[in-house]
Amino acid sequence: MAEEVKASWSKGEEIVRMLLEKAPYAEGTVRRERRLEFKVPADRIVDFLRTAKANGFELLLQITAVDWLKEGEIELVYQLFSISHGTHAMVKTRLPRDEARISTVMDIYPVAETYERDAHEFFKVTFEGNPKLEMPWILEDEDREVGVSHRKDFDMLGYVKRKYKLLDRFDEDKENYVI
Amino acid sequence: MKMESVKIAPEEKVRKKPSFLKPWMSLKYLFKKPVTIKIPYEETQIAEKYRGFHTLNWKTCIGCNMCGQICPARAIEMTWIEGEKRPHPKIDYGRCTFCQFCVDVCPTNALGHVEHYILTTEWKDEELELFDWVPLPEEMVRKFSDYRHPLAKIEKYEDGRVKYVLRDGSEFEFKILGYGLKPPAAAKPKPAAKSAEKKEEPNPGEKKE
């Protein structure tokens, strides 16, 4: 909705400018009304989120991990919401796939502990400083041992086939069916 | 819309006053009729266009497998039938979620649905088999108005012949040659079937592993 005001939301540009003054290492754009986007290098994410929280971004809604197999990177998207400005903001950062390590942000947004456990379980991202990372989360022990993850290179079809032995009948045109 | 326009309800409107006496007012419900429907002694009215069992117009089905591709539960398997040029979908109600996206995508409107929804068995194998069928034309299903599955029995023979016995005793017989998108060896290879194969291939978004 609100297509006509795309990229010309003056209030959003003001917020971006204000934040970038305090955090010159980041890049920021206005996507559309009430949608901002920031790109931050991985080692400055704690600084940036601290600045953001001090400037009105009170809520951390989610930390989404996206596995970009071709680039060999894992993208973390911190979904922030600012009640005082009335805007959503995505803070994106990229990590190398092989060694996905980033500092935890749970001292800024304590709820990040939960989101980081989730991202650790399914995308094998290590958040340094999060004490509950190794605690059992959603997956069962046997699944965790065989390495079930939501990363793109995990052989989900093969795993389902091994575990549930249900897919034999449909094998010939596997590509055209879903799991 | 701006944030300033939030209309905040005054607190006294939200707050309530606790009372000792008011809960006793509900005693009046002792003298009211229950809202419960006593199934099976009373009947419920099912909405028109309730998403229930499928129907298939065998004449207009072109076997394009659109339904098989959109099915979220992988309940649809294409079945080659003797005498039919193109495969027809076979629907397994053990998997079907009744989303009816297959009905939406059907390019010739051959696949449809009726309101019939009662899917209960006594856990006998021959009963369970009823719910894995090639749907029949609408007029054969609509004959029965008690929302039950129209089939009473499926008889299977060695040579692949299948006989559907409907609940009113009428019979429907055909021969299954094989399953899948490719025509089985028993069916004569048709050029039309080849072109269907071609259509499926270009799927760049699928290479996930």
Add this chain to the structure above:
Amino acid sequence: MVTQEELIREARENGMELLPLEKDTYELFFGPQHMATENYSLILKMDGHRVVKAIANPGFLHRGFEKLAEYRPWHTNIALLLRICVPEPDVPEAIYSMAVDELMGWEVPERAQWIRTTVLEMARVSAYLFWMMGLSFKLGVYTAGQWAAAYRERFMALFEELTGARVYHIYTIPGGVRRDIPGDKWLRQLRDTVEYIKDKLKDFDNLVFENYITYRRLEGIGVMDKKFALNEGVTGPNLRATGVPYDVRRADPYLLYPELDFEVPVLKEGDALARALVRRFEFEQDLYILEQLLDMGPPSGPYKVDHPSLKALPRFRVPAGDAFAHVEATKGDFGAYVVSDGGNKPYRVQIRGPSIAHGIRVIEQLLVGARLADVPVILMSLDNCPPDIDR
């Protein structure tokens, strides 16, 4: 007399682990079979009937929806993702569709917007009825719970008429909705139902929300303050009960909400009672919103975007990009983040259920010091929905 060491040794020989307990405390496994937790488990360390420490243990409902969604065509995912939220399945449908609409650059037709808004509000009302049922059962007011279940049935019948299914509607799709409104008769029925529920709300008030016992039971338990709530990502009525007027329908308006007039309730206490009252007031507001929508009437026009790609759904492709959409569900801020790489299947879908914030850290901290009998009530006052956590 068997000593503790012997027991521990014997357990280890049998492949189990027994931990020595601290003096005066014991461990209690609360759930997943317990009715109040709805398939999620709490490990409570108890001292007498007081909770000393609580550890949330989710994962019993994990079905890997986010991964499965990467293997299915765009539209098919609707039939999958709505299973994340059982009481209001229209919310995951709507957020996913809104995110895909944004990626496609589609402006949904007005009629579709009206229908979507109505469906979302109906979902809110029926979810609140569901919650009232849960709360009443946990308070021991079984009568009110059964009323709520019976009234919810009326909305299920309306949904059945509109969408063709009772619980999982699979109705909102990218580009609009799947079916048109069945006719004026349905609109009349909806208005009658709203009137009827409004009338019955007085009985609810008498029995639950103005009941002295409810007040004694809910007041002062599970208290959280504003700062704590914001830090912990609490949203929805739970946040409004601590004094923050954050409602997605106002803060980030979508569909027809900018044109609708409704009040946002705010209370300051942040205890279970405040949360219950905020929900009760919002329920009333939702009925007003439905009335306003009916007064407005559905605009004429198509109920779906007219686009050739909607003709062949398995080959529906979405341009590369990412979008975030969220709506105000009864539990809080429900959001979807959708990434496309241009293919006929999503590259990544993330659903943000409000309970992932409420059900883990908030519960663990609110339960400390609570009585065992209050645990179900605190869980219900937060309206914790475990499928949001497990997905």
